[in-house]
Amino acid sequence: TLCLPPLTDLLQWVSVMAQFPEVSKQSSLHPKPAGLVLQYGTAGFRTNAKHLDHIMFRMGLLATLRSKKTKATIGVMVTASHNPEEDNGVKLIDPMGEMVTPTWEVYATQLANSEQEDLLAALKDIIEKEGINMSQEANVFVGKDTSVINSNYLTLDKKMEYLPIGGQSKDYGLVTTPQLHYMVCCQNTQGKYGEATVEGYYNKLCQAFIQLTKNASNCTDDQKHLSVDGANGIGALKVREMESHLKRELHLSLFNDGSKGKLNHQCGADFVKVQQSPPTGMKLNPGERCCSFDGDADRIVYYYTDSEGQFHLLDGDKIATLISTFLKELLTQAGLDLKIAVVQTAYANGSSTHYLEGTMKVTVRCTKTGVKHLHHAAQEFDIGVYFEANGHGTVLFSKAAEEKIQQLAENPGVDDERKRASLLLQNTINVINQTVGDAISDMLLIEAILAIKGMTIQQWDAIYSDLPNRQLKVKVSDRRVIDTTDAERRAVSPAGLQDAIDSLVKKYRKARSFVRPSGTEDVVRVYAEAETQESADDLAHEVSLAVYRLAGGVGDEPKPLH
Numbered sequence: 001t002l003c004l005p006p007l008t009d010l011l012q013w014v015s016v017m018a019q020f021p022e023v024s025k026q027s028s029l030h031p032k033p034a035g036l037v038l039q040y041g042t043a044g045f046r047t048n049a050k051h052l053d054h055i056m057f058r059m060g061l062l063a064t065l066r067s068k069k070t071k072a073t074i075g076v077m078v079t080a081s082h083n084p085e086e087d088n089g090v091k092l093i094d095p096m097g098e099m100v101t102p103t104w105e106v107y108a109t110q111l112a113n114s115e116q117e118d119l120l121a122a123l124k125d126i127i128e129k130e131g132i133n134m135s136q137e138a139n140v141f142v143g144k145d146t147s148v149i150n151s152n153y154l155t156l157d158k159k160m161e162y163l164p165i166g167g168q169s170k171d172y173g174l175v176t177t178p179q180l181h182y183m184v185c186c187q188n189t190q191g192k193y194g195e196a197t198v199e200g201y202y203n204k205l206c207q208a209f210i211q212l213t214k215n216a217s218n219c220t221d222d223q224k225h226l227s228v229d230g231a232n233g234i235g236a237l238k239v240r241e242m243e244s245h246l247k248r249e250l251h252l253s254l255f256n257d258g259s260k261g262k263l264n265h266q267c268g269a270d271f272v273k274v275q276q277s278p279p280t281g282m283k284l285n286p287g288e289r290c291c292s293f294d295g296d297a298d299r300i301v302y303y304y305t306d307s308e309g310q311f312h313l314l315d316g317d318k319i320a321t322l323i324s325t326f327l328k329e330l331l332t333q334a335g336l337d338l339k340i341a342v343v344q345t346a347y348a349n350g351s352s353t354h355y356l357e358g359t360m361k362v363t364v365r366c367t368k369t370g371v372k373h374l375h376h377a378a379q380e381f382d383i384g385v386y387f388e389a390n391g392h393g394t395v396l397f398s399k400a401a402e403e404k405i406q407q408l409a410e411n412p413g414v415d416d417e418r419k420r421a422s423l424l425l426q427n428t429i430n431v432i433n434q435t436v437g438d439a440i441s442d443m444l445l446i447e448a449i450l451a452i453k454g455m456t457i458q459q460w461d462a463i464y465s466d467l468p469n470r471q472l473k474v475k476v477s478d479r480r481v482i483d484t485t486d487a488e489r490r491a492v493s494p495a496g497l498q499d500a501i502d503s504l505v506k507k508y509r510k511a512r513s514f515v516r517p518s519g520t521e522d523v524v525r526v527y528a529e530a531e532t533q534e535s536a537d538d539l540a541h542e543v544s545l546a547v548y549r550l551a552g553g554v555g556d557e558p559k560p561l562h
Contacts, residue, residue, distance in 0.1 A: 020120050023061065027119055030057040032112075040108035041519060042099070042370045044077075044091025052088055058111045059090050060140070061123065064167030066104060067138035069130050070095050075184040077177050078144040079234075079296040091177075093141075097185030097193075097435025099372050138167040141187065141196075143180035145234035145296045146258060172198070176234050176297035178438030185435045198241070206245035208430035209444040213249050215424060216451035225251045226447060227290040229279045231268030232261040235297030235439055242440065250447055255282040269294040269301045269391045269439070277311055278303065289457045291446075293439040299391040300439040302446065304457050312461055316387035317352035319446065320344070322460055323395060324362050324385045326449045327428070331383075333421035334408060338382035338401050345369045346489045346514050347389045350529055355464040366487040369516065371437065392437035395445075397429055405429070424452075467510060469529035470540035470561070477552045479517035482524055488516045500546040508535045513543045524551060537561040 032054040038045050045055050059076060067074040075093030092100040092108065100108070107126050114122040127134065172180060179201055186196035194204045213219070230236025236257040243252060256267040256279060264271065267279035269292045278284050279292055284305050291302045302314040324342045331338055341363040342356050348366075356362045363381070367373040371392055378384025382401040387393025397405075408414060408422040431448065433441040450460065476482075483493040491498040497515070505511045511530040518525055524547050528540035544558040 020123070023123065024116075024120055027054075027057060028116060030054045031116060032114075036113075038109070038112050040105045040112065042372055044089050045108070045112065046089035049088035052090065055112055056090055058119075059092065059108065060167070062104070062108055062111055062126075063092055063140045064138040065123075065126055065130070065132055066092060066094075066100070067140055067167065068134065068136040069132050071136060073139040073141055073184055073187045075141045075143070075180045077180045077296075078142075079177050093181050093184045095184065095188040097181040097188075098375065099436075102372075139187075140167055140169045141172060141180060141184055142169050143172040143175040143177075143183075145176065146174060146232075146237065146263065174234060174237060176238050176438070176440065178298050178433050178436050178441065179238070181435040182433055182438075198238075202242045202245045205431055205433075205441055205444055206242065206247075208427045209448055210247060210249050211427040212424065212431060212448035213451050215420070216448075217454065219451050221251060223451065224249065225253070225289070226443075227253045227255060227282065227284070227288060228443070229256050229267055229272070229282050229290065229292035230254055230258065231271075231279075231293050231295050231297075232256045232258045232263045232265065233268070233293065233295035233297065235293035235295075238297065238440060250444075255279070264295045268292055269299040272303060273301050273313065273315060273390055276313060278305070287456075287458065289450075291439075291443060294391075297439040298437045300442045300446075301391040302457065302460075304461075306458075312458075314457070314461055316389045316391045316393055317344070317349050317466075318460065318463070319391065319442065320385050320387040320393060321352055321356060321360075321463055322446065322449055324356065325360055325463075326453070327383060327385070327395070327425075328360060328362060330421045330425050330428070334405075334418050334425060336404060336408065336422075336425075338404065339363070340383040340385070341365055341378070341381040343367060343374045343377045343384055343386035345374065345388060346487060346516070347527060349389070349466045349469065350510070350512060351464045351467050366489065368488050370519075375436075387437075391439075391442075394434060394437050394442070395428075395432050396434050397432075402429060467529040467531065468533035468536045469527065470533075470536045472526040472528075472540050472544050472558070473518075473523045474526060474544050474547045474551075474558060475523050475554045476547070477522065477554050479522045479524060481551050482515060482517040482547075484514075484516055489514045491515055494550050497546060497550045500550065501543055504539060504542045504546065508539050511535065511539055513539055515543065515547055522554075534562065 030053045033051055036051055038047060063074045063076045072095035077093060078090050094100050111122050172183060175198060179198060182201055183196045186194045194200050228239060236254055239252060239254060261281055267281060272279055272292045284290060286305055286307045289304060291300055293300055304312050320342050324340060328340055343365045345367060353364050356364050365377050367377045374386035378386045378396045382398050384396040405422055405425045409426050431441060431445050481494050482491060484490060485492050501513055505513055509531040513528040515524050515526050526540055526544050526547060528536050528543055530536040530539055541558060541560050548558055
């Protein structure tokens with residue numbers, strides 16, 4: 001006997017097949033450039049804007065499929081992030097505001113690189129593998145930042161209005177990347193996380209900030225002042241919008257606000273971190289507290305100059321240390337037995353790890369490089385604080401931790417100290433955007449902590465001194481010859497490389513070094529730190545030579561830095 005599938009399945013498949021000619025027709029209007037191959041990474045797709053037209057159309061299709069699969073709203077963010085102005089990019093946001101799952105990153109790459117004649121087969125393959133019900137409604141939130149080249153955005157936005165595979169979209173227009181992550185989470189929690197509007201975002205974060213700063217005693221206007229470098233990006237625009245919600249509890253001077261400079265050009269968190277110098281377009285008075293966002297406002301670093309004009313950077317490691325120290329103190333005051341941990345990568349400065357483990361007695365977990373790895377590891381604890389050294393990070397609270405804090409705050413029988421600590425913890429939770437690293441949210445949290453502790457930026461900086469370090473790159477013929485283990489801190493292959501690194505490290509005091517392959521190009525990244533800058537430079541050079549000789553270096557041999 002012939003075994004037929006259920007009638008509903010057949011009808012669905014007929015319906016799907018009927019939709020595909022329209023997909024093919026629309027797709028032909030957005031052809032893939034010949035020979036172009038793109039990879040979906042942590043930041044989604046990112047390249048020169050003129051190569052992204054087909055990507056925008058196809059990511060609209062994929063977002064619709066993802067929404068049907070999860071029966072939830074999915075986000076699509078168009079952003080160049082910390083890249084130059086001529087670049088652009090697009091990334092998908094999953095239902096809880098998190099990054100899209102690895103399986104769907106693979107689908108995104110397959111769809112992006114399919115030739116026109118293979119696109120329908122690639123779509124059908126995803127639908128079949130995931131068992132997607134094509135009659136399921138789909139809902140997609142779309143946002144963009146201020147990248148000048150946003151013709152791509154129009155492609156995505158206009159096509160999503162009548163996507164041939166049945167998707168509805170809501171256009172948020174200009175938003176920071178973290179704001180769109182926040183909206184998606186709010187929508188899919190039916191408002192439990194907050195109101196899915198920009199206004200709702202400002203209200204939640206700013207009200208929590210104001211409640212926190214009520215615990216700060218005698219803050220002067222000088223102490224409430226912060227200079228902000230907006231990287232000529234969306235963050236500057238949104239900080240301006242938010243200012244009135246802060247009710248003069250924080251006085252912001254905004255630089256690189258997009259009125260004349262180029263996006264991320266000689267400004268922004270990435271520039272400041274890499275160059276170890278202030279951004280252009282910003283006047284620094286000695287001792288004045290300053291911070292920089294990146295282009296789409298998901299990274300933040302702090303800095304100041306001292307009376308001798310020396311530049312001091314407080315990066316993601318210093319931020320994680322400040323926040324985790326504050327939270328640990330509150331947990332002790334509240335008498336709450338919750339497990340707090342700081343999640344770092346191998347790039348975290350050794351001094352920060354030593355301080356957290358040795359002085360603060362905080363658990364430190366090391367993961368592979370990449371925000372998704374840190375976010376995942378942070379979810380294993382009651383409270384997980386994670387920051388990459390570049391300033392991208394946030395704090396995650398487990399449901400159980402949030403409930404325990406709430407119960408304590410609402411308990412009429414607890415003493416004043418425990419009650420105060422529990423209320424501080426509640427407001428801290430509300431000022432944090434737990435979906436993703438968020439420069440605006442992180443800035444408000446840092447400012448509240450400094451105010452409550454009555455701490456200057458110099459005192460914060462003095463918690464520990466960074467070990468001098470150096471990062472180098474070595475060109476190789478094939479980066480895949482390098483394989484690592486132990487959260488990328490030790491090389492497994494090629495043979496002999498880790499032994500060589502170990503013996504080089506032994507030559508220097510307080511030294512360590514590791515190598516890892518780049519995720520995007522045939523280079524090997526080398527990190528070294530030691531007691532003095534000269535030692536760190538020499539160690540980095542010697543390890544680079546070992547990589548060049550043992551891992552198939554190309555071009556000239558690495559030259560000494562001195």
